[in-house]
Amino acid sequence: MSFDMLFVFMLTVFLGFELISRVPSTLHTPLMSGANAISGITLIGAITAVNLSDTGGGFSHVLGILAVIFATINVVGGYVVTNRMLAMFRKKDGSR
């Protein structure tokens, strides 16, 4: 099973390398911000951690809930701030 996961990882990394090629410099920050929101996927891991630690004792439960809070800040804040950046970008582009 661990080799299946490594296999998926390897393919994903190659895909990630190929996905971004020519990016206009005005999009550097929004793209960084948008990718950052995706890295908040660790929220899924946090939810799973809270769920699994139910039987494992209080401390890992608390760690899991803290992880849920910080991961949600990353996800929600990340998408909203990216949307704000891109809205600005489009308006500026339209007025030109």
Next chain:
Amino acid sequence: MTPTTANETMLIVTSLAYILSAMLFIFGLKMLSSPETARRGNLVSATGMFIAVIFTLIRAGLDFKWIAVGVAIGAAVGVLAALKVKMTGMPEMVALFNGGGGLASMLVGWSEFHAHPDQTVVFILVSVFLAVLIGGMTFTGSVVAWGKLSGNIPSRPILFPGQQIINGGLFVITLGVGVLFCGSFYPSISAVYVPTAVILSLVIGIVTVIPIGGADMPVVISLLNSYSGLAACAAGFAIGNNILIVAGGLVGASGLILTNIMCKAMNRSLTNVLFSGFGSHEAAGGAG
């Protein structure tokens, strides 16, 4: 044919939902790199995230209450921060959000180990260690980057004598702790390893970013963004979850490419950005 239980059905449904959200992340990232489609791309990727979260929650079922409280607090803080920040303050806001993601991956790794302290599978131990290490250094590194951009920390490279020796020593100690932990050596003190790794990772994040000048922070944040993807990926290996591996790997790889593009736009190499602070110190020392 054996009848499938409700639990097995739910597992299949969740796996299909993860495949869909992985596709949405890929399309979203692709669309984000072009001006015409960027805004829609962000929404496509957000939809992928929403689907992944909803189906994970449905499958989680039982312990909904605390998760809901955590999500509510996180969402409120995230929305408020994202809406209140001024246009000029957005890069440092992204740094803070990114730090949150790194911290979360660190906590997931820690929580996973604490729930199964007698774990001896080397693959999982390595994954836990990497999630804690990369997640922790992403967190403090991002906070320092935020501080330098917002002016809460002096933006000039902060250097002191013997800095490189201290940094080198830290890396050697971390490597040693990692080998002891992952090889399950001295299991009687195994509870000490993860908290030690937490502290080391937090210190490493500070010492690697503090010698870099404030003007280079956008590149550093992009690199830390790549790290937080890899931390999520390591957390995914630790708990055996493919969507974390796919999304984390995508961000890790594309973040590295973007970092490289940003360096090229400034006519510099990444090594030059990361270590130029030391160079200027030596040059100044030589002149004086």
